[in-house]
Amino acid sequence: MLGSLHLYQVVIIIVAIFSILFIYNRLRYKKSTPATFVLFCVVWVFVLVMTFVPDVSTLIAMKFGMGRGLDFISVVGLIICFYLIFKLYIRIEDNEQQMDKLIRQLAIDNEITLDDEDEE
Amino acid sequence: MIIMSDFKDDVYLVVPAYNEEKTVSEIIEGIAKEGYNVLLVNDGSADNTLELAIESKRKYPDKIFIVSHMINRGLGAALNTGMEAAIKKDAQYIITFDADGQHAIEDISKVIQPLYDGEADAVIGSRPFEDMPLSKSFANIVMNFLTLIFYRRKVKDSQSGLRAFTRDAASKINVVSSGYGVSSEFIKEITDNNLRLSEVTITTIYTPETQNKGTDAIVGLKILFKMIIDLFRF
Numbered sequence: 038m039l040g041s042l043h044l045y046q047v048v049i050i051i052v053a054i055f056s057i058l059f060i061y062n063r064l065r066y067k068k069s070t071p072a073t074f075v076l077f078c079v080v081w082v083f084v085l086v087m088t089f090v091p092d093v094s095t096l097i098a099m100k101f102g103m104g105r106g107l108d109f110i111s112v113v114g115l116i117i118c119f120y121l122i123f124k125l126y127i128r129i130e131d132n133e134q135q136m137d138k139l140i141r142q143l144a145i146d147n148e149i150t151l152d153d154e155d156e157e
Numbered sequence: 158m159i160i161m162s163d164f165k166d167d168v169y170l171v172v173p174a175y176n177e178e179k180t181v182s183e184i185i186e187g188i189a190k191e192g193y194n195v196l197l198v199n200d201g202s203a204d205n206t207l208e209l210a211i212e213s214k215r216k217y218p219d220k221i222f223i224v225s226h227m228i229n230r231g232l233g234a235a236l237n238t239g240m241e242a243a244i245k246k247d248a249q250y251i252i253t254f255d256a257d258g259q260h261a262i263e264d265i266s267k268v269i270q271p272l273y274d275g276e277a278d279a280v281i282g283s284r285p286f287e288d289m290p291l292s293k294s295f296a297n298i299v300m301n302f303l304t305l306i307f308y309r310r311k312v313k314d315s316q317s318g319l320r321a322f323t324r325d326a327a328s329k330i331n332v333v334s335s336g337y338g339v340s341s342e343f344i345k346e347i348t349d350n351n352l353r354l355s356e357v358t359i360t361t362i363y364t365p366e367t368q369n370k371g372t373d374a375i376v377g378l379k380i381l382f383k384m385i386i387d388l389f390r391f
Contacts, residue, residue: 134333140226141238144198145245149207149223151214 049088053081165192167249168269171239173232174210174256175200182209187262188254189213189220196222196246197256198239201229222246233332233339240327251327255318264359268321277355278326279347281312282319284361296377300341303377307384308345313356316340326352338380 042050060077063069087094087110094106103109170188172195174181185195195217199207207225214221224242226235236253243251250272254260264282271277286294297316304315320343322330330346332339347354 137230137234137237140228140230141234141241144224144226144238145242147224148242149211149214149225151211151218 169194169243169248173235177256178204180258189217198235199225200235233334252321271355278352280321282359283313304341310348338383
C-alpha cells in the first residue's frame, strides 16, 4: 500500500497525524477549546482528502470558475493565511492593550514616595 | 500674562520619560522651580531616569510626583497613565511636556493662557516647522496631512508633545495608541468630543537628544499603518 504513495503524500500524512495529536494533547490539558480541536481536525481532514483525491479540488475549482484544482487550493490557502495574519494582529493588539491597562493601573496604584525609597 | 501661584497649584505637567537620564532632572526641577506640579511617568527606563527623578523629588517633595511603568509601554500609555494620575490628584489643568528638553519652560504659561481665559478646552503648542531639520519638518508635514485625511482636522503641528487640557477635556479624551501614534489620536479625540482647540506657537530647542526621538520617516510609516488598521477596527 505504502509503495503506491508519492513521497509528498507520506509527508502530509505524517504532518497531519502529528498536528492532530498535538492539538488533541492541548485539548486534553485544557489548553485549547473543543471548537479549536474540531476546526483543526476539519482543516487536516480537508488537506488529507485533497492529497489522496486531488480530483475533488478540480471539481470544486470548476464550480468557482477556476480551471485547475491547484489554483483553487493556492487561492484558498492565501485567503486563509491573510485572514489568520489579520486575526493574529488584532489579537496581539488586544493583548497589548490589556497589558497597557494592567501596567498603567499598577503604576497609578503604587505611586513612588520618598518613604518607599527610605525603607529600601 | 500673570499666573498666580495658587493657580499654579492646580496645574499638573505630565512628563513621560523613557531613558532620559541626561535631561530628566533639569526638566522636572525646572518646572517645579516655576511652581507647577510635575507628574513624571517613568516608562520602564533601563537607565537611571527613575533614580534621578527620585533625587529631584527629594528637592521638591510637594511638587514632583512619580509613577513608574514596570516595563516600557510607549508614549501613549505613559501619557494616559500621567493624565489619569493627574486627574486623581484633582488637577484642574493638565499639560503634557516632553522630557527630552525640546520644550521651553517659559512656553508653559503660553499654552495655559487660552484655558485660563476660557477660550479653549484644549491647546496644542505648535512648533514652527522652519526651525526644524529638513527630515523632521518633512515627516511632520506628512503627519499633518495624514491627520487631516484620517481624522478630518487641520492643525499646524499634529505631532507636538506640548499640549494643555482643562480637567473636563482631559477626562473626555480616551486615547488607545501606545506609541507615537497617540499624538494624532489626541487630535481625533479633540474633534470627536467637540472640544474647543486653540493653537499657540512655541519655541523648540533642538539638541542631539531631541533629534534622535520623535517623528521621522519610519515612525511616520508605523503611524500610517496603525491609522489604516484602526479604520477596520471602528
